[in-house]
Amino acid sequence: MTDSPTKPRRYRGASGDQRRAERCQQLLDAGLSVIGDVGYQACSVRSICAAAGLTERYFYESFANKEALLAEIYQAQTDYLKANMLAAFTRAERNSEAFAHAGLHAFFDTLHQNPAVARLLLFEILGVSDTMDRLYYEVMEDFAVLIRSLASSLGLADIAHTPNQDIIYAGLVGAVIQIARRWALTGYQDSVDAVIGSSLFLFVATANYASPATQ
Numbered sequence: 001m002t003d004s005p006t007k008p009r010r011y012r013g014a015s016g017d018q019r020r021a022e023r024c025q026q027l028l029d030a031g032l033s034v035i036g037d038v039g040y041q042a043c044s045v046r047s048i049c050a051a052a053g054l055t056e057r058y059f060y061e062s063f064a065n066k067e068a069l070l071a072e073i074y075q076a077q078t079d080y081l082k083a084n085m086l087a088a089f090t091r092a093e094r095n096s097e098a099f100a101h102a103g104l105h106a107f108f109d110t111l112h113q114n115p116a117v118a119r120l121l122l123f124e125i126l127g128v129s130d131t132m133d134r135l136y137y138e139v140m141e142d143f144a145v146l147i148r149s150l151a152s153s154l155g156l157a158d159i160a161h162t163p164n165q166d167i168i169y170a171g172l173v174g175a176v177i178q179i180a181r182r183w184a185l186t187g188y189q190d191s192v193d194a195v196i197g198s199s200l201f202l203f204v205a206t207a208n209y210a211s212p213a214t215q
Helices: 016-038 045-052 056-062 066-091 096-113 115-124 130-153 165-185 192-210
Strands: none
Touching (some): 016 056, 045 056, 045 066, 066 096, 066 115, 096 165, 096 192, 165 192
């Protein structure tokens, strides 16, 4: 007679894997909150665990160190931002200005509604380590590729006559990020519509400059 397979132990209806996933999410949520409040350099594993209501043993169950937590939070929040932008793109009218406006509105509104997310994405990710700097620039490149591929698939904002589309889209993303940083540093004094309008000017000017009629 063979032994039956051992079933995973369950606690209050949750398996060990489920509980670990829940603890990991608690730490991610706490990490975002603490970093958004005091900054990455000032926070500690202990303060994040205290905010999560967990011991440090559970922190190291999910993350090798504080930087590993930061990387996962950053990736999760940029994925969240991309999802918001993609949803906005799908609802936009099929013209270049409406397309750009929809994406910019989703970007700036997400930051305005989530100050902790804005602080992490715009400031706290920078200067931590070479690894985190590479992750930051990879994500920025991903945003540039996303916008270019969507614009191309919709037949919008054709800048094929420009010397290097990749560089131009990377520059547009970088410009919008810098506008967002300035906006955050001034305490969001300008309205969302104002920063969208300023950013939209760059996209419209680029499209107009690259139009065959201007060549």
